[in-house]
Amino acid sequence: MSSLQHKISELLDDLEDYFRNQRELYGNDLYTEKDLDAIWKSPQEIKGRALDDLYREVHDCQRCGLASKRKNVVFGDGNPDACIMLIGEAPGREEDIQGKVFVGDAGKLLTNILAAIQLEREDIYITNILKCRPPQNRDPQQDEQSLCSCHLFRQIEIIRPRFILALGRIAGQFLTGESDSNMNELRNRVFTVRGAQLMVTYHPAALLRNTELKRPTWEDVQKFQKLYEQ
Ligand code: SF4
Structure with a gap:
């Protein structure tokens, strides 16, 4: 033998x-101490279940003062196993009413921007730093961002995206840690954040207010497309 x-x-x-x-x-x-069920489940199912559990926690969150003013928690939406995540700053009026991310005019514009770089909303995961609407859509305060960040970081931990596009100055500053940088200083750079490559562009709501931002946004998303296609 x-x-x-x-x-x-x-x-x-x-x-x-x-x-x-x-x-x-x-x-x-x-x-066995292992979850044998998990062996037969796809990453999408496992991550989806983890996000559902997290949603149940966030649904009752009272960590900051925005809890008393919200109609709905706006958690996030999309493919739980996405390799691309989009992160904005906070829900607006329509999102607060419907409990969904990026609906209304800004949401439609975002869908069109994504289509132009061959992305469907179902392919990616979209959320905001804050899960509750600040009154009159004011900028999120530092303490609100810090208190809510645990939910966002947990979402990133579950989804484990390879690429993140931050929408707007507030999301860009928060995610990169460059709180004094303006949009010109944040755009056209690739950061590494929580294991993902991150770029920053304008928020779709800003494009609705100022159409001159459409061209630089188009240039940004084309660069982002090159990054994730490489
Ligand atoms: S904004 Fe975030 S931290 Fe504040 S109550 Fe809503 S979910 Fe909780």
Whole structure:
């Protein structure tokens, strides 16, 4: 018998002993600390379930003062196993009413921008730094961003995107940690944030207010497309 055959034979003997002991202890039920169900589930299902669990926590969140003013928590939407995440700053009026991210005119514009770089909303995951609407759409305050960030970071941890596009100055400053940088300083750069490559462009709502921002935004998203297609 070769040494390899000898090793395999020893291994099989060990396995037989192991299963005999297991049967004596637990009968015919296989005992394991692993979640055997998870073996048969796709990453999309596993991550989707983790996001559902997180949503249930965030739904009742009272960590900051915005909880008392919201109509709905706006958690996020899209493919739980997406390799691209888009992150804006906070829900607006329409999002607060519907409980969904990027609906209304800014949402439609975002959908069109994505289509121009061959992305469907179902392919990616979209969320905001804050999950509740600031009154009159004012800028999120520093303490609100810090208190809500645990939810966003958990979403990133579950989804594990390879690329992130930050929408607007607030999201760009928060995610890069460059709180004093303006949009010109944040755009046209690739940051590494939580294991993902991140770029910054204008928020679709800003484009609705100032159409001159459409061209630089188009240039930004083309660069982002090149980044994720490489
Ligand atoms: S904004 Fe975030 S931290 Fe504040 S109540 Fe809503 S979910 Fe909680």
